[in-house]
Amino acid sequence: MADRYKPMRPPAPLPGADLPVVVIAGRPNVGKSTLFNRLVGRRQALVADTPGVTRDRKEGVALVRGRHVRLIDTAGLEEAAPDSLYGRMRASSESAVHEADLVLFCIDARAGITPADEHFAQWIRRQNRPVLLLANKAEGRQGTASALEAYALGLGEPVALSAEHGEGLTDLMWEIAERLPQPVSGGQDDEDEQDNPDAEADERPAGPLRVAIVGRPNAGKSTLLNTLLGEERMITGPEPGLTRDSIAVTLHDGDDTFEIVDTAGLRKKARIDETLEKMSVSASIEALKMAEVAVLVLDATLGVQEQDLQIARLIEREGRACVLALNKWDAVEDRAATRKAILDRLSISLAQMRGVPVVTFSALTGVAVHKLLPAVRDAWTVWNARVPTGELNRWFEDMLERHQPPLVDGKRLKLRYITQVKARPPTFVVFGTRAEQMPDDYKRYLVNGLREAFDLPGVPIRLQTRGTKNPYADR
Template identity: 75%
Template sequence: MDALPVVVIAGRPNVGKSTIFNRLVGRRQALVADTPGVTRDRKEGQATVRGRAIRIIDTAGLEEAAPDTLYGRMRASSESAVADADLVLFCIDARSGLTPADEHFANWLRRQGRPVLLVANKAEGRQGAAAAMEAFSLGLGTPLAISAEHGEGVADLMSEIADRLPPTDLPPVQKATRRTRREQAEGEEEDVRPPGPLRLAIVGRPNAGKSTLLNRLLGEERMITGPEPGLTRDSIAVMLHDDQGPIQLVDTAGLRRKARIDETLEKMSVSASIEALKMAEVVILVLDATLGVHEQDLQIARLIEREGRCCVLALNKWDAVEDRAATRQAIKDRIETSLAQMRGIPVVAFSAMTGAGINKLLPTVRRAYDIWNRRVATGALNRWFEMMIERHPPPLVDGRRLKLRYVTQAKARPPTFIVFGTRTDQLPEDYQRYLVNGLRETFDLPGTPIRLLLRASSNPYAKS
């Protein structure tokens, strides 16, 4: 995605930049609300214009503010995106007309030396198109009147983008992808396609240091950070590479208890975070080590387990912990007591602010991913199964002993096993836990969710 031409959407707050972004990428990827300043971090997506893939970046609203303030940090992030752009879509609100802020940032854009396409959004109907002509005075060329909310003029916008980007040949990767799709249509195997990146989500409560962690892993100030809780509102995906290949890293908004979520915008942010968690393969649950394990942290961990994702527990702000041995033991005890279904979950302690210990995180993520993908040979599995039954036979139910015949692994991601026998629907939960713990210990499956499914053998003498 880094080699694609970059189109950056810029403008003052509440002119409809995120709505334009969603129209261009073809789905509701960015949060949209009738509130200024919804977008804070740069949001990236991919669009196709005239058969050519391009990279679209939605930015925070441009505002005059001191550098050390939140809005100052948001503006610095937007300016950084503009500096790398092949084309800037400078958006204004045709409905409200030009403002001094529009004129100020138009002058600033001219000094950046980047190609600019002036977009007058919210120009519904004839009156809106006539009002858009006022933007001629900005000196950025002919304004393109559109209404992103209603879809008016979006096709013209995509055509203008294609005209203004430098010409280039179709990248070889795209040609290969097209050949693969034709081959698949003719019945070729699905696995001829190259594997995608590992999908990794960073989740946790507000102000645990998730965005600081992402910036530390990337080695740049990609996300806006600060002492204010809840800075991240949308789920932001970026690409990262380690020694073993690409990683799609997603930073998410902080997850609070439902009872404390009031505003519509925060509900949207939480929904985006949960959706990112569901789409991930590995989830990093970030905890503030100075506060220990909170009940909300445990609720998030249980959600990760229910979704069948593998989890790495990240103890951030480790440099601020005074008694590290006692803190680590207290966290370990709480996890073993409250998260028995994730026994052996890997724990990494570090400081995202200083970078101390951060080098252990991605190798731990890779190991957790390998365990999540692990398969056990059927022969070894059934030898283990016989040993477990001999050591601790199934209990009597209604005066009759349950007969468990054999076990097989149905799939990985997460490891899922099926036990076959008679009247398995009556197998007590404590015996199921006995089998799951035995699987975890014998076949080295620490921390990953394990699914145990029960299948009863059919009785040929039963009346239909």
């Protein structure tokens, strides 16, 4: 592809890299995710009455008394065998506590002190990390009185609050700010906040390249993200549907900063009947809408299933660049035939995915995973492509000569010119007399020509039409 089609991505480091780390910990269903959402200022984590909704660590940037902090929501601390799902969830939470500058240990004031609270309070005291004790669900006079029981945990004076109702958050902000390590930069966060006090911490117009990892359950999405990060960041295992929420992490590869979101597996609508799963699917679709590039992970041993095609259509409908990631490639016997079958199925069932970049790897062993991020970067470049108007119209004239516009109601369409109105994805408008009546097959002819002539593989191409009015029509 010529250099003129490669826009330069403005460098913008993510502000969360060197921020103090605040971790919310506690047993399940004490309101950790609700508190997380309150502190980051939006519904970023799934919240439900079911215990154990949060399984993976959820990160966000919160503004606390003029300072930005990296806030981490963790799975509930539970006693379980190390190899079990809850054991793996606890290990992930313990890992987050070990890197914390401050731990917010949360209990349920309405339920009182439980043996699990006492057990994990003792464990946290041994970690030698600063701890702030929170008595959540302490709304009203009775809740405040119940919060005093938390003194028995030996973690200092509890902060009574109600994350659900927003009570006590001001006091909590002050307490967190007093316990944070002093900033090295000399108050840069304060200056930024004065310049733009209404700016949201997560709004980074020139920020990282946003990537969503999507696919069916058990395709290996979380294993892929762990391999990219080089650590067991996500909960993985043979059980399908382990990931419930959309988890964003930041990754630097030396050239770019990526914000990669691992999403819950998308099943057929007919099989989704639980409220929690509906929330997970909504979070996955929202993550896809916010992404620039979607990595569609397929289990290469199963080939392309109908649900894979539905997800690919969703990516195309949202206008996102796409990279096809064929996982478990080491278990495929006839690789040439498998690749051909997958690409043929896509080209037949989804013409807009024609030419989509394909990366084959094994997320479990890490073989060839390094090829993924360069493919993502290349797909992003195509997605941002802009074609000069002069060159575009020379191509357009040639296309009209090769295959002149069709007759509609006995009259031939008179197409005048074409222009690109936007990128992300590439969007073009054709102007001419009665251009709005252009048949779909002629639109496909032009779209395929655009894709081939200007090297735009694998990205959605939008083609719109605008009719020109005859000035003598009303005379």
